[in-house]
Amino acid sequence: MALSDHEKRMLQEMEAALMTEDPRLVSALSGEVKPLGKNRILLGLGLVGLGILVLFTGLISKTTPVGVLGFIIALGGVITAISSIGRPSMPKRKGSSTISARLEQRWDERNNGATD
Template structure:
């Protein structure tokens, strides 16, 4: 059953509030969700690998080189599919709790207004030292 627009908006607000309140917990939840999605990928890859192996065995019994090659390709493709992680849309949580998804490419922010990597590290370091005093 699909959610109504009001329910979707409420769910979105709750999600944003979770990110604002506890970004570490929210990122842990995202990792757990991505692991569950990866299990299906492993099952499909292993199944393709087993089918490929069965084709190789059948090709060895029937002396069919082409069937053996197809089986080997299916087995390798299934194993590669199972061990490679799925590409996911990554995002970052700002200090105000807003989530900004990255549009592919690099995983870090690339705009010039945010400063260089070292500038941001120095800013974080100064903020930590200031918070301790």
């Protein structure tokens, strides 16, 4: 059984509202690959490199606190790079609640019209 034009429009509006309200869910359901936060990944890799450099400086100078500091910097870089992989880069839109409010209003009108 095919959908009517009205039902197709309602379905498209619901999809648009879902895309604006929860882009992570839409990308998970559609199987799309999330774009990577390239700037944060580069920052993380830079921190890893700096941390390794400070770590080796501490090893060469036989200064334990400097080596520990280098390890902490490198660990922070790894955490920064890994955490940016799963982060969506789509900004939230301001008008997402208006579509939802419109859909709710239409739903209420449909239900109130059916009971009369």
